[in-house]
Amino acid sequence: MHVFRLTGDFETLDAYTPLFFDLGARGMEEKEGEVWVYFPTRVELPLPGEWLELEDEDWLEAWKRDLQPVRAGPFVVLAPWHTWEGPERRIVLEPGMAFGTGHHETTRMALEALAREPIHGARVLDLGTGSGILAIAAAMRGAEVLGVDVDASVIPQAEANARRNQAPARFKVGSLEAAEPPYDLVVANLYAELHQTLAPRYAEILRPGGRALLTGILAEREAGVLRAMEDAGFSLLSRRQEGEWVLLAFRYSPED
Numbered sequence: 001m002h003v004f005r006l007t008g009d010f011e012t013l014d015a016y017t018p019l020f021f022d023l024g025a026r027g028m029e030e031k032e033g034e035v036w037v038y039f040p041t042r043v044e045l046p047l048p049g050e051w052l053e054l055e056d057e058d059w060l061e062a063w064k065r066d067l068q069p070v071r072a073g074p075f076v077v078l079a080p081w082h083t084w085e086g087p088e089r090r091i092v093l094e095p096g097m098a099f100g101t102g103h104h105e106t107t108r109m110a111l112e113a114l115a116r117e118p119i120h121g122a123r124v125l126d127l128g129t130g131s132g133i134l135a136i137a138a139a140m141r142g143a144e145v146l147g148v149d150v151d152a153s154v155i156p157q158a159e160a161n162a163r164r165n166q167a168p169a170r171f172k173v174g175s176l177e178a179a180e181p182p183y184d185l186v187v188a189n190l191y192a193e194l195h196q197t198l199a200p201r202y203a204e205i206l207r208p209g210g211r212a213l214l215t216g217i218l219a220e221r222e223a224g225v226l227r228a229m230e231d232a233g234f235s236l237l238s239r240r241q242e243g244e245w246v247l248l249a250f251r252y253s254p255e256d
């Protein structure tokens with residue numbers, strides 16, 4: 001295992017977290033003024049830092065030991081070795097290569113937003129499913145869910161996670177072309193520029209009155225997403241922000 005050591009903490013390096021995971025990071029750890037990002041192989045990173053090489057068992061054991069349960073709305077996200085006594089609905093995930101352990105603000109806000117939506121019996125698309133966490137949460141709330149991801153390697157993990165939680169979500173490799181419209185709700189934890197590009201496509205797959213829960217949006221890039229979504233026939237319902245990350249909830253109202 002290779003570790004990239006950077007000066008800073010989770011908050012100061014938050015904007016780079018999706019990039020680390022897109023480039024194959026397996027986990028991140030805060031250590032006395034530094035952040036250690038774990039990769040299976042060395043990658044090109046646009047940041048100053050130092051590479052270290054570790055024995056595989058060392059990092060895995062240390063990372064597992066430090067991993068904490070995460071609460072988000074009515075859910076708690078647990079690793080298989082965690083115990084939990086609270087009343088929250090448990091989502092048990094095997095932490096692996098896929099993004100979506102619940103530790104990132106965007107995933108937590110998406111879980112909370114999904115919990116506020118009346119999705120029992122609704123058709124839901126989880127675009128960029130990663131570990132399958134959002135698809136699993138939606139299926140637990142009674143929705144008929146498809147999770148899609150362009151990264152084929154995450155699909156078996158999402159399927160295993162859904163089985164582990166007895167959540168009847170389905171998964172497919174791909175993006176919006178793999179979707180099976182119409183949907184009542186799309187949830188997508190991607191990034192601002194991609195949401196901007198996809199805005200007219202969200203309109204094509206949603207029923208009039210359908211909802212889009214979009215996150216992975218840095219506050220400084222939010223305006224572009226808002227404009228693109230309004231141009232595509234959406235109206236903003238609500239906005240949440242944690243740190244620099246924003247979640248925007250929209251209603252598709254083409255007639256307004």
Ligand SMILES: C[S@@+](CC[C@H](N)C(=O)[O-])C[C@H]1O[C@@H](n2cnc3c(N)ncnc32)[C@H](O)[C@@H]1O
Pocket residue numbers: 018099100101102106107110127128129130131132133134148149150151154174175176189190194216
């Ligand atoms: C930030 S992770 C989100 C994972 C999980 N949904 C969550 O909220 O924690 C983004 C995921 O979207 C996938 N992805 C990126 N671009 C995509 C696209 N155009 N269509 C579908 N999936 C995409 C990535 O492979 C990655 O697994």
